[in-house]
Amino acid sequence: MKSRWCLFSYLTIVLVFPAATRAQLWSGLIDSNRAVDWSQAGIPGGLPDANWPVCTTISAYSGDASNINNALSSCASAHSTGGVVVLGPGTFTLSSSISFPKGHLVLRGQGANSTHLLFTGAGSSSHVYIHGDSSKYRGAAWNGINVTGGLSQGSTTLTLASTSGITANTSALIMTQCDTGYSGSACTTGSAVDNGGYFECAAPWSSTGVGCAVPSEGPNGANWRPNGHSWQMEMFLVTAVSGSNVTIDRPLHHPNWSTGQSAQVVAFSPVQQDGVENLWVDNSGDNGTNGVGIYYGYQCWVSGVASTNALGQDIVLYQSINSVVQNSYVYGTRNTAGDNSGLWAANGSFNVLQNNICQGTGSCLFNDGPEEGDVVAYNYAAGLSSGAVSNGQMNSGSATHSAGDNWMLFEGNIWTRSNDDLDHGDHLSQTYFRNFFTGWDSWVNGNHGSYTKISFGTWTYSNGFGSRYGNLIANVLGTPGVHTTYANIGASTNQFGSAYIFVPGAGNQSTSTHQPSDPLAWCQAAGGVSNFTNMCWANWDVVHGATQFNTAEVPTNANSYPNSVPSSCTASTSCAASLYLSGKPGWWPSSTPFPPIGYDVSGGDVGQCSGTLGTTSQAGLPATSGTQCGSGKLNAAWGQHVNANPAMACYLVLGGLPDGSGPALSFNGSECYGSSSSTTPTPPPSSSAPNPPANLVVTVN
Secondary structure, three states, X not given: OOOOOOOOOOOOOOOOOOOOOOHHHHOOOOOOOOOOOHHHOOOOOOOOOOOOOEXXXXXXXXXXXHHHHHHHHHHHHHOOOOEEEEEOOEEEEEOOOEEOOOOOEEEEOXXXXXXXXXXXXXXXXXXXXXXXXXXXXOOOOXXXXXXXXXXXXXXXXXXXXXXXXXXXXXXXXXXXXXXXXXXXXXXXXXXXXXXXXXXXXXXXXXXXXXXXXXOOOOOOXXXXXXXXXXXXXXXXXXXXXXXXEEEEOOOOOOOOOOHHHOOEEEEEOOEEOEEEEOOEEEOOOOOOOEEEEEEOEEOOEEEOOEEEOOOOOOEEEEOOEOOEEEOOEEEOOOOOOOOOEEEEEEOEEOOEEEOOEEEOOOEEEEEOOOEEOOEEEOOEEEOOOOOOOOOOEOOOOEEEOOOOOEOOEEEOOEEOOEEXXXXXXXXXXXXXXXXXXXXXXXXXXXXXXXXXXXXXXXXXXXXXXXXXXXXXXXXXXXOOOOOOEEEOOOOEHHHOOOOEEEEEEEEEOOOOOOEOOOHHHOOOOEOOEOOOOOEEEOEEEOOOOEXXXXXXXXXXXXXXXXXXXXXXXXXXXXXXXXXXXXXXXXXXXXXXXXXXXXXXXXXXXXEEEOOOOOOOOOOOOEEOOHHHOOOOOEEOOHHHOEOXXXXXXXXXXOOOOOOOOOOOOOOOHHHHOOOOOOOOOOOOOOOOOOOOOOOOOOOOO
């Protein structure tokens, strides 16, 4: 890697969020009841550790992780406001897990291609384990405190029946309420009767018309309130306590909080500001455990890390708030379950997953429990595996797999497809903005067992029954030569084989109860229903070969939370560049347009590899140079509305192939993206520095 010059070697990739004044980024586009201020996700100001003192440097060794764990404990005692334990170059062969003792600590390597952690024994939930107070979690004894006031959207003060045990700047709150149709402390009174609008639900569908989830699946694991129906949640840090009132660090955004649905909170103490940076976590020597995990954390982070061949998940966020996974690389999977993924986030709130590369994993991102308010941005995935799925289904770049996966922003990602699925419940107010979803992948490389081509699943976006009030805006969708139909309205899961751009509001006709499709979960009148709730606007797709500014796909008649026809992002005006960044950030490559994707982007550098689809490994896939295609030919495609995002460009410059085949890359976040811990932009390279690769161009046959 030292001899390579990466396209972005002079960049500093850090989350630098401007002040929380960006709620108007979607003004004139999305109604305020359907979007949230995503600028409040992640760590305001970026990673905080640039000037933290170094406590010690540890040389490579073999044995258990006690040397590292002891150094972390000593550093925590010496520097309560922040300290760094540095791992030197070389291979650390470790028979036990690294565990952080408290907050304000960083474990920092010399780069993922230099500091190699090879784990040979399972220990904690992850090989590198950041964890806070685990006394309150989904499925634990609840003992909730009633919320008696402050439940309106935008409120930053909650009135509680008791504030005992809640401490400012230490306590975090998990707030839930009963699903639609239920009430009572345990959320067991009532039933999941569809209200025809904002329907929070995880109950199995029944032939009487009650519920929403696939009957054979039902809710995803334990509930927040034992044996109850409570999946909607928000989490926040308490910043002040005054009598029965608590001030929280961001406004409520769900519009339907209600004492009538028995809103309650519980408090826990998350670990604050722990981070892992610039090292390689090699999971291949162990038959259990995840790679890197943040559990019960607040403003914690994983940055510049490579995690490879985890049997579980490579990087985990569990019940974490405002935490960050950025500038990292995950590779491969040994998971025997069908839900394997590189990145996994569940039971958390307002996290950021940005600028990450997934190669040969299952899904790139999997949400396997309630997760809300996250920003998932500028990630790239190649060669997603079908895992243990034996039916030949193409995997998703992102999959929301639990009720309560709500209010997330997916922006600028490049991967196969996204799926707000129907298995375990519905998903509300999801926004997809300026993504490039191909809806196709090549399986010619032999990485998918007996399958050499995809049997079904070649759509770009799907959602299930009850997934309403979503926004799909300014995306580029589909693959030339694959997709021929715009939408399969009224679909069921056994109709996924055809190549559609959208599979909206899907039901499940394979079960005896015949769960129907949901005409309210689409952005188009269907089945005589005109009060649909989702919005499609300004998307470019290969079926039309044009951008759709179709007012018939705007939910102006939706129950509860309609959306007006946009006055911004029109055929005559550009869209906002971002819905969470107020402008081109300092870490963005000067050679890459910002925004990189959308109908209002021209001359994009991403084209389509030539060749016969399903016969040649790279044929049909997106790339930036013919040399990446094997054939040497790259056809202009997608209206040239797509530029490689930084993660895709990094992957290709490092030698990654569009179909994701091949060994793990020699990845170093600081060489590919810039320093992962600095908060000051690095100046451009001098005139004597090497030039970026000159072959990142589109060549037309």
